[in-house]
Amino acid sequence: MSNQKTNKIIVIGGGYGGLRTVEKLAKNPNNEITLFDKNPYHFMQTDVYDLIANEEDFAQVTVDLFTYCMGFDSNVVFYKQEVTNIDFKNKKIITQIQRYTYDYLVIAVGSRTKFMPSIPGLREYAYGIKALHRAMYFKQKFEMSLFNKVDESGTVCTPINIIIAGAGLSGVEIAAQMASFSREFYRRNNFICRKLNIVLINSGKTILKGMDKHLVKKSQERLLDLEIVIKHERKVVQLSSNSVKLSGGEELHMDFMIFAGGVEPNGLVYDLNLVKNEDGYIVTNDSFQVPQYNEVFAIGDCTTIYNNGERVSPTADVAEQMADICAKNIRNLILDKHLLKHNIKSRGTLIALGRGYAVSKLFGLYFNGYIAHIVKKIVEKVYAKRLDYRSNRGCKKIFNC
Structure with a gap:
């Protein structure tokens, strides 16, 4: 000893x-x-876009911290x-x-x-997605809105208007995933009502500020292909329950707003x-x-x-x-x-841009499309497997199975 x-x-x-x-x-x-x-769980924030777009449930993007810590050799303990x-x-x-x-x-x-107090209505009417409970709440509201559009098919069929403020990595990935998910959802089920308007508000001249120019170019092309409207050099200045006012005076109707404009x-x-x-x-x-x-x-x-x-x-x-x-x-x-x-x-950049599509730069090499999507999924799965191994080990110790 x-x-x-x-x-x-x-x-x-x-x-x-x-x-x-x-x-x-x-x-x-x-x-x-x-x-x-x-919180009693680890939240894999890099998978949040999959959670919102129904590719994964909350159990797949979380790891129980009690069982994870029990998976070590008795020298690790977790306190909630x-x-x-x-x-x-x-x-x-x-x-x-x-x-x-x-x-x-x-x-x-x-x-x-960061819900800036200088923007009236931001905290009351916008959703953040860095916390699991906020992401889950938005996911449920989004799904309910999709259902309501299906339910009103053949009558009015008003569009769902989603505003995403912030064109960094989180904002771009979520915009692309929601747009591609809804497109596939409506087409696969042959619904008549297919109206979803996504507007990405960007305070800079280009999206993904500071990132590799090739990745920025490919990402913007993908967003436009998904019919996402990008408003450059704009800022959100005020929110109400159903509208967003932008710098310059423009006002947009909205059903939801995700705020990814600051941390x-x-x-x-x-x-x-x-x-x-x-x-x-x-x-x-x-x-x-x-x-x-x-x-x-x-x-x-x-x-x-x-x-x-x-x-x-x-x-x-x-x-x-x-x-x-x-x-x-x-x-x-x-x-x-x-x-x-x-x-x-x-060590590399992987940007998810909707179902089956990503862009990446790894070790100086560029990939885009399905290949980049597969690479990103492999990286995510390897990380999750590492945590799952430890958590499964802890679970067996707790339940003696």
Whole structure:
């Protein structure tokens, strides 16, 4: 039996970065790891477009965190508790139930949709899709609207008007998936009423700001092929229950609006006495430590990282790369070794643009159409299988089967 000191490690947040950190640190039996999240599940946000368009149900885009953590060799535990604050000086996290002591801490709480208070009606009438419950609620409303259009076939058949604000990756993928799903839905079932109007509001001159120009071009061509209207250099300035007012005075009728036009760190970050940048994200060094406390790390969407002066886009791939380095640096701290500095770059871009179609750039090579779609599905399935293996192992331990 080892006489080495037990390392108490707390990870806050069961997202991509948090789970990867747990997985890596759990390999050392002397690490006693506790994962905290207010939700009992991990939500695979990269699959949200499939959830909304009925290609997957909520069980396929979530992993139970209790069984996942039970799938390790007794040195990982999960608590469904919301962390409300952190006492960094005394190395304690504070939940609504009690306090827990740590030797090392990883903050991986992610981000949330930013409903700007400067836009009247935004929070009341728009849907975000970063949280599972919001995505599920919109999915149900969307399906009900499709049914209502079928139900009124042969009479009035008014169109469903969907506004998507934000032409980044999330907005573009959701617009394309909804348009292709509804097109297939109406045609496959030979319904007369087929009217679905999707308008994508983009504040910039092109969609997918900052991404590879070839991917942008192919994505825009696909959106136009799906008859999605793109309004460039426009911003949402006001919402009511059935209309959206844009900068310049234009007003659009809408049945639903998805807001994908901005994110901010999750609520806990605002309450922490840490150095933050002008957008409210936790500031870290190149090893992902916060400036004031060597034993505290921040990874994923709650922090901002740069490579050669350029901001690295926050993706699931980047969060997992951050987690790998973070886990190695905690190990190096324990062993009193030099810490690694990151040089993180995106390993590839995969953009889902409706059923059976995607565009991608992997290792400098471009793919589009069905081949890119298959590649994206393989990447998603490999990730899900890895989590499912651990969760199935934990489930067998719990139920002794």
